[in-house]
Amino acid sequence: MGFRRRNVVASAAALLAAGAAAALVLTARGPSPHAPTAAELTALPACSRADVGRDSLQVSMRGLPRNIGPGDGWHELTASMTNVSGRRLPVAFVSAYPTRQTLGDGDPPLGPYSSLEVRTPGADGWRPAPALAPPIAVVRGLRPGARIAYRMRFRLNADAPRGLDYGDVMLDVHFADVGPGVSGRTRPCRQESVGDAPFEVHPSATGPAVTPSGG
16 A cells, blocks of 8 residues: 555645644735635635636645654654745644545544654744644744744654554645736636645554544
C-alpha cells in the first residue's frame, strides 16, 4: 500500500471557527485590500479560474521522515506558504493538524495518539497546534512573492494503537483573494491551499487495535 493524497480537508466553517481571534497575527507593511474576518471569509463566493486565473498561494511541506514509530520522539519539518498571485492577498487563516489515513471515515484527526507543535515567526518556543481549529496564525496583507515558513515537530505517542498504518501532517490555508472576474470588475472571493507531509507508521507491539468506524 503506497502513499496517497487523500481528501482530508475539513470544511472552511470548522477550520475558521471562533478561535481565529486568538491566533498569532502577522501584518505585512503597506496598503492592502480589506481583510475579511473569519465569518466574512466563509461567506465569500469561492474563487474560480475566471476570477483569479490560477492558484494564488503555494503551500509546501518538507523534512518529515517517511517512517515514524510510536514513542520514537519528535520529528521536525518545515511548512511554508508563498504568494504566487502577483497581488497582495488580504488575509490568510493558517491551520495545521495531523490525520490518519483510513478507508471510509474521512481520514479523521489522530487526536490523542499524537502531538503536533508549531513555532511561528516571531514567537518564542514551541506551542501545541490545535486540532482543526483555531488557526495557528492569521496573516494579513501578504505581499506578492512573500513566503512565510512555520517550523513544526510531530510525534506519535508510545501507546498509539495498532492499525495506524499511514497518516499526514497537514497545512491548510483558507484565504481571501481579489480577482477582476469575467466582467473586469474587482471581485473578492475565497480560496483554499493545502499541503501534506505523508508518513508510514511502524507497527506498534503494545497498543490495542484500532476499532473500525461504526464498530
